Amino acid sequence: MFKIRQAQLLAPGIKRFVIEAPRIAHKQKPGQFVILRINEPGERIPLTIESSDPVEGTISIVVQAVGKTTHLLHSLGDGDFLADVVGPLGKPSEIERFGTVVVVGGGVGTAMAYPTAAAMKRAGNRVISIIGARNKELVLLEKEMGAVSDILLVTTDDGSYAEKGFVTDKLRDLMQAGTHIDLVLAVGPVVMMRAVAELTREAHIRTVVSLNPIMIDGTGMCGGCRVLVDGKKSEFACVDGPEFDAHRVNFDVLVQRNAMYHEAERLSMEEFIRERAAQGERAHNDAEEQCAVLQGGKR
Amino acid sequence: MTQPAARSANPLTLKERMKVPRQLMPEQDAALRSQTFTEVNLGYSAELARQEALRCLECAKATCVQTCPVGVKVKEFVQLIVAGDFAGAAAKIREDNVLPAITGRVCPQEDHCEAGCKLGKTKNVRPLGIGYLERFVADYEQRMGIRHLPKVPPTGKKVAVVGSGPSGLTVAGDLAQRGHKVRVFEALHELGGVLVYGIPEFRLPKQIIREQLDYLRDMGVEFETDVVVGRTVTIDELMGEEGYDVVFIGTGAGSPQFMGIPGEHLNGVYSANEFLTRINLMKAYQFPRYDEPMVDLHGKDVAVIGGGNTALDAIRSALRLGARKAYVVYRRSETEMPARIEEVHHAQQEGVEFHMLTNPVEFLSDGKGWLAGARCVRMELGEPDASGRRRPVPIAGSEFELPLSVVVIAVGTSANPIVQSTTPGLATDKRGYIQADSTTQRTSRKGVFAGGDIVTGSATVILAMGAGRRAAKSIHEYLTSGIWEVPAA
Numbered sequence: 001m002f003k004i005r006q007a008q009l010l011a012p013g014i015k016r017f018v019i020e021a022p023r024i025a026h027k028q029k030p031g032q033f034v035i036l037r038i039n040e041p042g043e044r045i046p047l048t049i050e051s052s053d054p055v056e057g058t059i060s061i062v063v064q065a066v067g068k069t070t071h072l073l074h075s076l077g078d079g080d081f082l083a084d085v086v087g088p089l090g091k092p093s094e095i096e097r098f099g100t101v102v103v104v105g106g107g108v109g110t111a112m113a114y115p116t117a118a119a120m121k122r123a124g125n126r127v128i129s130i131i132g133a134r135n136k137e138l139v140l141l142e143k144e145m146g147a148v149s150d151i152l153l154v155t156t157d158d159g160s161y162a163e164k165g166f167v168t169d170k171l172r173d174l175m176q177a178g179t180h181i182d183l184v185l186a187v188g189p190v191v192m193m194r195a196v197a198e199l200t201r202e203a204h205i206r207t208v209v210s211l212n213p214i215m216i217d218g219t220g221m222c223g224g225c226r227v228l229v230d231g232k233k234s235e236f237a238c239v240d241g242p243e244f245d246a247h248r249v250n251f252d253v254l255v256q257r258n259a260m261y262h263e264a265e266r267l268s269m270e271e272f273i274r275e276r277a278a279q280g281e282r283a284h285n286d287a288e289e290q291c292a293v294l295q296g297g298k299r
Numbered sequence: 300m301t302q303p304a305a306r307s308a309n310p311l312t313l314k315e316r317m318k319v320p321r322q323l324m325p326e327q328d329a330a331l332r333s334q335t336f337t338e339v340n341l342g343y344s345a346e347l348a349r350q351e352a353l354r355c356l357e358c359a360k361a362t363c364v365q366t367c368p369v370g371v372k373v374k375e376f377v378q379l380i381v382a383g384d385f386a387g388a389a390a391k392i393r394e395d396n397v398l399p400a401i402t403g404r405v406c407p408q409e410d411h412c413e414a415g416c417k418l419g420k421t422k423n424v425r426p427l428g429i430g431y432l433e434r435f436v437a438d439y440e441q442r443m444g445i446r447h448l449p450k451v452p453p454t455g456k457k458v459a460v461v462g463s464g465p466s467g468l469t470v471a472g473d474l475a476q477r478g479h480k481v482r483v484f485e486a487l488h489e490l491g492g493v494l495v496y497g498i499p500e501f502r503l504p505k506q507i508i509r510e511q512l513d514y515l516r517d518m519g520v521e522f523e524t525d526v527v528v529g530r531t532v533t534i535d536e537l538m539g540e541e542g543y544d545v546v547f548i549g550t551g552a553g554s555p556q557f558m559g560i561p562g563e564h565l566n567g568v569y570s571a572n573e574f575l576t577r578i579n580l581m582k583a584y585q586f587p588r589y590d591e592p593m594v595d596l597h598g599k600d601v602a603v604i605g606g607g608n609t610a611l612d613a614i615r616s617a618l619r620l621g622a623r624k625a626y627v628v629y630r631r632s633e634t635e636m637p638a639r640i641e642e643v644h645h646a647q648q649e650g651v652e653f654h655m656l657t658n659p660v661e662f663l664s665d666g667k668g669w670l671a672g673a674r675c676v677r678m679e680l681g682e683p684d685a686s687g688r689r690r691p692v693p694i695a696g697s698e699f700e701l702p703l704s705v706v707v708i709a710v711g712t713s714a715n716p717i718v719q720s721t722t723p724g725l726a727t728d729k730r731g732y733i734q735a736d737s738t739t740q741r742t743s744r745k746g747v748f749a750g751g752d753i754v755t756g757s758a759t760v761i762l763a764m765g766a767g768r769r770a771a772k773s774i775h776e777y778l779t780s781g782i783w784e785v786p787a788a
Contacts, residue, residue, distance in 0.1 A: 023531045037488055043581065043590035044488075069590060084488040086525040216576055216591070219486050219527055220715045221496075223555040223570035234557050234564075239717065253564045256668035260566040264592030271587045 002036075002085040005058055007077045011138050013065045014108055015074055016050065022057030024049070024087045030115035031093030031210065031243055034061065035218040037084040038072055045069050046215045048112035048187075048242070049088060059085075062111035062140070068268040089218045090242045094208075097124045099182035102174065103149070104167050104196055105131045106188025110140045112210060113187040118148040120185075126150050128179070130170045132188075136161030168195045181205050186246065190255055197246035207246040211237045213257060228253040308382040311353055317418065321425040322351040329648035333618050336500040336584075339645055340404070340434075345385070348435040351428050352380035358417050363429060366415030368765030369402075369469070371395045373412055373429055380432060389440035390447050392433060397472025397515070398465065398764065400441060400507045403434025405498060406761040407639045441510050446517055451478040456778045459484065459543040461528040461718065464492025465760045466549035466751030468515060469767030470774070475518040477775050482543075484526040489580060492551055494760070496580040497572070497609065499616050502642075505579075529717035534725070538746060545746050545774050548733060549767065552752035553715025557708060558604070562662025567594055567670035571609045571709035578616050594705055597621035602673065602701065604628050604659055605709035606636035608759075611646050613707045618649055625651045626701070630658040630678050630691040656680070656691065660698070662706060672702040712757045722747075732756060740770035745783050748774055 006018040024034060033048045052059040065074045076082075093116040101120045105113040110131045121127045129149040133139045134157045146152045153170045154162035163170070167188070174181065184207040186196040193209040200207040215225040220239035228250040229235050235244070309316070325341040326332075332339050343351065355377040363373040371392055379388035392399045408430035413419060419426030456479045460467045463485040471481045489495050491508045516522070526532060528550070537543045555570035557563050569577075574593075577583040581591035601617040603610045606629035618625045627646070629636060632655050636643060647653070656678040665671040677697035680689035714731035726734040726743035735742050735749040742749050750766030752758055777783060 023526065027531060041582075041585075041589045043592075084525050086486065086488070086527060086531070088530055089527065216573060216581065217487060217496075219530075219717060220554045221551075222573035222576050223557070224573040226557070226564065228564050232559065234559075236554070239554075239715075250564075257564065257566060259668070260594075261592045264586060268587050268590060268592070 001081045001083065004076055004078060004080045004082065007080075010062065010111075010140060011133075013074075014062060014138070014140065015065075016060055016062050016111075017073070017076075018058050018060045019082065019085055020057055021059050021085050021087075022054075024085065025052040025054050025057050025059050028052040028059060028088040029092035030095065030119040032088035032090050033218075033242060034059065034085050034087030035089060035215065036061075036073075036082055036086075038069065038076070039083050042072075042083065043069055044084075044216055044218070046089070046212060046218060046238075046242075048210065048212075049115070050111050051115055059087075062108055064108040067265045068272040071269070071272060086218065089238055091240070093119065093185075093243055095119045095123050100126045100128065100180055102171065102181050102184045103127060103129045103145075104171060104184060104186040104188070104192075105129070105140075105145070106167055106186075106192040107133055107138065108140065109186075109188030109192070109210075110145065113185060114141055114144055114148075116185055116187075117145060121148040128174065128181075129153065130155070130167045132156065132167035132170075132192075134158065166195075167192065168199060171196060171199055175199065175203055175205075183208065184246075185210075190251060190258065193246065194251040197249070197251065201247050208243050209246040209249065210242050211244055211249070211254065212242065213237050213254060214260065307357055307378060309353055309355070309357065309378070313356055316354050316356060317421060317424055319350065319354045321354070321428055322347045322431075324428070324431050326645075329645075329650075332501065333615075333649040336616075336619055338504050339501050342438055343428075343431055343435040345435075345439075348380055348385075348432055349383070352377045352432060354418060354427050355381070356417050362415035362417065363412040363427070364415075367395075367412045368761050369396050369768045371412070371433070376436065377427070377429070377432060380436065385436050385439045386443065386445050388436040389445060392436060393447050395768070396764070397469055397476075398511050399433050400437035400511055401465070401494060401503060402761055402764065403430055403432075403437050404503050404507070405494075406430055407759055409640055411761065441507075446514065448518055449476045449478060451476070453480065454478040454778065456480065456545070457482070457543045458774065458778075459537045459541070459546045460549065461534075461546060462486075462492055462549040462551060462751075462753075463490040463522065464494060464549055464551050464751065464763065466763040466767035466770070467492065467547065468511070469764040470547045470549065470748075470750070470771045471520045472515055472518065473768060473771030474774060475515065475520050477771075479775070479778060480519070480521075482521040482523060484528050484532075485522065485524045486527040487580065488524050490522055490524060492549075496576045497612065498760075499575065499579055499612050501615065501619065502612065527717065529721040534718065534722045534744070534747060544778060545748065547740075547767075547770055547774065548718055548742070548747065548749040548753060549751045549763070550715060550718055550753045551763075552712035552757040554713050555708070556711045556713050558659070558710060560659065560661055562664060562670070563708075565662055565664055565670045566668050567703075567705045568662055569705070569707050571603070571605070571613045571707050572712070574613050574707045575609070575616065578620070584620050595621075596705060598623050599704035600624040600626075600702060601705045601707070602626040602628050602654075602703050603707040603709050605711070606631065606638060607709060607711075607757075608638045608642060610707075610709035611638045611642045611651075613709055614651050615642075615646055615649060617705070617707070618651060622705075626654055626703075627651055628654045628657050628659060628673070628675065628701075630656065631688060632656055632680065635680075635688045654701075658691065658693065659701075659706075663700065670703060670706060672700050673706060674698055674700050712752070714753065714756075718753075730756070738769060739773035739784070740766055741773065741777075741784065746777070
């Protein structure tokens, strides 16, 4: 069992969880992830580690509520327990003195890009960060990213904050302005990462993306997270990744495989909403029963 | 013919014993069981067990013992069954095998003890049902709550076991029996390794594994889940900060192999490991009560590619999850199939169809990213290859299409690199498996032993247990003597 030390709302639908996991906190490096399982009937989901504190024995993750599992996670708070947290998994980011590194973070991907951006800065790189979100409220870690970047550019899709547009627009501007770029790191929705890869491909700029495909064990055992690279080779995001050379990845296959359980995910979410509604009703009559439900997560 | 031992409780003469037919294993009706995950084999009654045990010829030179990878004293435990001392029989097995309820169910006895049985050498006489008898005494022991706990004083030595599969559990049990402090680290959230994520409920109920684990706990073995050794903690850290005297690596074969043919990334194409893990470990067939989803197999046509036990476990699971057609597609013929004979028979009874000498060359898309079928080619057997089996060769112009919704690829595994790549000085072979001496299981690193699939490549539960047993013996020698011999590489 892993205790949630602190749960904090960062933006609507986005929470940071600080979890007591001393072994992981001791070993975590930027770019690595954990797999967590909330309770016995729960699924295993991979989540990138935002930061860790070896002294406190804690790690933090930033989670957007999307499906059933992440919504259930959002319903937990300080002092609640998670059944399983395993990691740190995957290869750490390759941190070197590359020169100028552009870090592109889309949505909650910004929180995942943050530890690598910080490490790149520490390694002596010139870091230009581009972070984007749908609207003002969803812009994440602006202050933190600013602190580790030489230049920070912010975009919102609706123009409610900073500049209206997409992160790729800013990247294109940089490239067109003749900015010398040695490496691009892009973390965010698959469509965003694909767009970044397409932009940099022609310019032959080395580009790294952090992939988050369907995954179960996270140790190379199941092969569910296989990514098609170089047109025909299978690599596993959990052991060969999660970071890949963006120009080698077949993003169409990634999108298609990530959609494999959309229908099941929808059903699961509907069921979850029904359960929660029923729980709310019962809570008026039987507070004790609801308490058991929250702890066990069943029915 | 050898004479029975003088002390034998067996009232039958050798000739009479040969005339007793092998007692059949009671099993669930094939039509019923193909709909459920409850265990196929129901187990001998005490009466059936004694009747079967009476068939033992009690050979002076017990070849059944020599052919057992862990050296279970078959003759002695069978004699105890004849004498009606079932608890004594269980204790006798436990001297050499700490997981009898598991091996009694999943061991390919026809390749080991029963292959050595003299009864089977006679025309029209079947070998003694040693596996069935082992299962009977193990279940008896569990039902009666009997425990044979170590009586030796603690040695103060600490052993870390990496992986809670068959080799690791064997090492843990054997060393706990010798008074060493053992802690087992498991990467997944449940203990048991392949016994839990790989082998389905209908062949090895999870309850049996839990009981065997409780037995090990009672012996003093400690377990820690959610630890990926190599990532969460390294071998060096275990032997340094954490103070372990010895580490045993039993991480299993690991990574699934794919075929490298077009269409392998289509939705609906699973590795056997993923397919079985979703079902066995994550209970995806109980979705949405359990959160992990899988493709709904009801009314779908499903094929497994491969001919091993994993392939049969996968396809028989598919049948139980409502598949309309369940095919085994195997590139060699039935004789070369590595699966246990009993599983092949069970699968046939349940309605699995076998496409022998057939190999897929491409998986076909429905145009929307989902699998629609497989283009297959017929094969014929040519000259024997490195494995000694005749190499299958495609027959030109024999291609045909098999309509399918789901394909499960069970063509083997390759070495999982996590431990090897994070342990400096640990020698591996060119395929990435850990090099370990075949008698002592010692690796190139002092104090580090390895066994099971991570050394040999994918094999069976009992062979992994055999390696665990050899490792435990040599770990004990090393812990007692302090002498480390460099293996001959």
